[in-house]
Amino acid sequence: MSKINFLQKIVENGEMDQVVAAVQVCLTEKIPPIDILNIGMIEAMTLVGQKFQHNEIFVPEMLLAAKTMKKGVEILKPYLCSKSGLTTGKMVMGTVHGDLHDIGKNLVIMMVEATGYEVIDLGIDVPVQRFVDAASDPAVTLVGVSALLTTTLPAMQETVAALNASPRREAFKIMVGGASVTREFAREIGADIYTTDAVSAGLVAKELEADGDFDSFQNNNVIIKTGKERILK
Amino acid sequence: MKDEMTRKERLLAAMRRQPQDRVPTQLDFSPRMLDVVCRHYGAPLKGEEELLPFMDNHLVYGFINDAFGMQRKRMLSGNRVQYDNWGCGFDITQEGTTPVVHPLEDESKISSYEFPDPNAPGLLDWAEAAIQKYKDDYVVASYQVFCLIERVSALRGFENFLCDLALEEDYLIELLDKITDYQCGMAKRYMRAGVSCGRVGDDYGTQNGMLMHPNVWRKLIKPRLAKIVATYKNEGLPVILHSCGDIRPIIPDLIEIGIDVLNNVQPEAMPREDLVQYRGKITFYGGISTQQVLPKGTEEDIYNEVKACYDAYGPGNGLLLSTGISVMSDVPLQNLNALLRAFNEVAGANYQIIE
Numbered sequence: 001m002s003k004i005n006f007l008q009k010i011v012e013n014g015e016m017d018q019v020v021a022a023v024q025v026c027l028t029e030k031i032p033p034i035d036i037l038n039i040g041m042i043e044a045m046t047l048v049g050q051k052f053q054h055n056e057i058f059v060p061e062m063l064l065a066a067k068t069m070k071k072g073v074e075i076l077k078p079y080l081c082s083k084s085g086l087t088t089g090k091m092v093m094g095t096v097h098g099d100l101h102d103i104g105k106n107l108v109i110m111m112v113e114a115t116g117y118e119v120i121d122l123g124i125d126v127p128v129q130r131f132v133d134a135a136s137d138p139a140v141t142l143v144g145v146s147a148l149l150t151t152t153l154p155a156m157q158e159t160v161a162a163l164n165a166s167p168r169r170e171a172f173k174i175m176v177g178g179a180s181v182t183r184e185f186a187r188e189i190g191a192d193i194y195t196t197d198a199v200s201a202g203l204v205a206k207e208l209e210a211d212g213d214f215d216s217f218q219n220n221n222v223i224i225k226t227g228k229e230r231i232l233k
Numbered sequence: 234m235k236d237e238m239t240r241k242e243r244l245l246a247a248m249r250r251q252p253q254d255r256v257p258t259q260l261d262f263s264p265r266m267l268d269v270v271c272r273h274y275g276a277p278l279k280g281e282e283e284l285l286p287f288m289d290n291h292l293v294y295g296f297i298n299d300a301f302g303m304q305r306k307r308m309l310s311g312n313r314v315q316y317d318n319w320g321c322g323f324d325i326t327q328e329g330t331t332p333v334v335h336p337l338e339d340e341s342k343i344s345s346y347e348f349p350d351p352n353a354p355g356l357l358d359w360a361e362a363a364i365q366k367y368k369d370d371y372v373v374a375s376y377q378v379f380c381l382i383e384r385v386s387a388l389r390g391f392e393n394f395l396c397d398l399a400l401e402e403d404y405l406i407e408l409l410d411k412i413t414d415y416q417c418g419m420a421k422r423y424m425r426a427g428v429s430c431g432r433v434g435d436d437y438g439t440q441n442g443m444l445m446h447p448n449v450w451r452k453l454i455k456p457r458l459a460k461i462v463a464t465y466k467n468e469g470l471p472v473i474l475h476s477c478g479d480i481r482p483i484i485p486d487l488i489e490i491g492i493d494v495l496n497n498v499q500p501e502a503m504p505r506e507d508l509v510q511y512r513g514k515i516t517f518y519g520g521i522s523t524q525q526v527l528p529k530g531t532e533e534d535i536y537n538e539v540k541a542c543y544d545a546y547g548p549g550n551g552l553l554l555s556t557g558i559s560v561m562s563d564v565p566l567q568n569l570n571a572l573l574r575a576f577n578e579v580a581g582a583n584y585q586i587i588e
Contacts, residue, residue, distance in 0.1 A: 014399060058446045059439070060399035063392065100324055100331045103391050150528050151265075151328050151563040179440040179478075180501075180524045197441055 003029050004040045011044035011072065014064030019072040033079040037116070041069045041076075045114035049199040059107065062199070066110035073113075088115065088209040092134040093144035094122030096159050099152035104178055104198070108144055111202030117142070117209075128155075128162045135163055140172050142205060145191070147178040156181070157189040164190050173208060177201060241429070244291035244372045248430070248471040248493045248516050250551040256543065257291040257552075258582040259518065260572075261559040263328040264304050273566055273587060280306040282363070289582040291553065293367045294376040295360030295428055297419075301378055302359055304330050318349040318356070321379075321387040328561050332379075332387035340389075343404045348411050351418030357426050364427045374430040374473060375423035377416055381457055382444075383435050384412045398445055401453070413457040420464040431465035431472040433458070438478020440502055447482040455483075459490040466491045473518060477558065478502045484511055494518050499557035501525065505545040516551030521572075523557040528564050532571040539575035547580075554580050 001009070007022040026036045048065040051057045091112055095105050102124045109119045120137075122130055135143050143163055147156045156176060163174050175193040176186050186194035193208075195201040237254040238246065244257045261281070262270055268278050276283040285293070296302030300315040300323045314322040314333060322334025337343050364373045379387055385408050386394040397405040420431055437444055437454070458474075465472045471493035479502040480487075487495065488511070498508065498519035505520070520542040521527065526534050539554070546552040554576065560569065573584035 055442065058442075058449070059444055060395040060449075061446075063395045064399040067396065098327070100327055100333065103395075106392065149328060149561070150524055151263075151561050153563070182525070 007040035008044040011041050011069050014068045016068045019068045023072045023075045052199050089141040090118045090139040091142040092120045094126035095124040095146045096155035097127050098155050099147050100124050101148040105146040107198035108201045111198040112205045115202050115206040128159050131159050132162050142173050144175045150180045160189045160191050240291045255581045256547040258576050259290050259292050259553050259555040263559045263561040265328050265562040278307050287585040289584050293371045293373045295363045296376050335390040337388040338390050351415050361426045372430050373428050374432040375428050378434045380433040380435045416461045417464045434475035436477040438480040442479050462491050488515050497558050512550040517546045518553040519555045519557050521556045535571040536575045539579050543579045
């Protein structure tokens, strides 16, 4: 197995204690850092996402893989120049005010980061204005708004309305999600993207960066990813 | 029409899927909504017991003297975070009780951690009082929330717990074993106090599926949960399991280990048309849409939802007609009244309605 495939397996299996050494071996072998990132880690996380969507793995394994990649990226970062592709886009993400739930948000952050984005985590119980301020950063292309409870959906509506009034509105997309959020609600409140799970969020973020002018997204208004298939047995 | 059974007889019959004079009903409220509803009925803001005269409920919980019990009884100290006997801190300002302080976040503290004593004096004072007061008319149940995985999660933090689970860490197994012992001890103590039903709770599901692989659940959780359930079953008591989300893959396992009642049966996570296959094998407690219909629907929508739930799971098959999760404060009083009317019309219940 090549060193880079070995790294891929390490990330896929979430072997956190081995990832640093695996990245270092790749660097010693003079594998270009950008390949280490794209093939060794981002591709691995794509596989992890597919396994999650096919119910082969669940949240714990996905989380572990994402954390493993994150640890690997920390080692790799100094070797990647800013234009080498580490950052394909910039996202800000938070859980709306009145809502303290963070696991869904954190998973989305990890899966979006795993596609190469830089993600600014605004945390939980985030006031509307903090979302708006964070979205004023000229590099931000995606704003993620999370809420778990039906009782905090009004806060999501308020947050999205404020983001829609932002002078930079044309320059970023608004992605919403959370257990009680539906496609209809997302459309109703004027969000651009609704995803049902963290893997789908990562996939959409990736597509969004690939499609520079966002045309296909603007036409559809709300992008739906149906997420993992339900299983019965 | 006069009832032929007491509430207690009716619910116990429904739990055992035996004939009942009518389908039993239950309405639980989130802590914040409890205040709204108590105000609406002109009752003191002291939790669900104050609402019993107005509700046609069948189940009363015997709360532990801890952060949850205080939250349910609306004994608020003014602090945002309240601690329980495990040293876990819970934010009580939301609809529920959210763990925010995790005493074992640092795994090196696990080996020296002192587990709480289920026989500590005073722990069941409130539960004992509730049992004495309501045991003849209602089914009084234990209230073992944060039973297994949620307890680990509260001790370690959710992400740490998920990683522990993926790695099947030795200390996770040890924690689960000790928590199981505690919960078995608690079950015994509850039974000595005179509960007529056990109630354990852990969220194994997410909106779109299981939190963990069903086989991981079977390996790590099922045997321990079975041990707690058996503590009650050995004394002939029925057991309610609460779990949010979609847990369809493990329902046959739950039936196998002797769970009598499944709560909370959220239709958005577990569609009725799929769950009806378990009709007659497990009693459903819940089933009415709280994510969509109850907060957003019209009176007609709510009636249709109650009717659909009633027709799907009851009568006679084992149904405690209730909502998919406790009614939260986003439900307008008008919709609550529509729900009560529907309960009265569809299930012949006697909820008092104040317009």
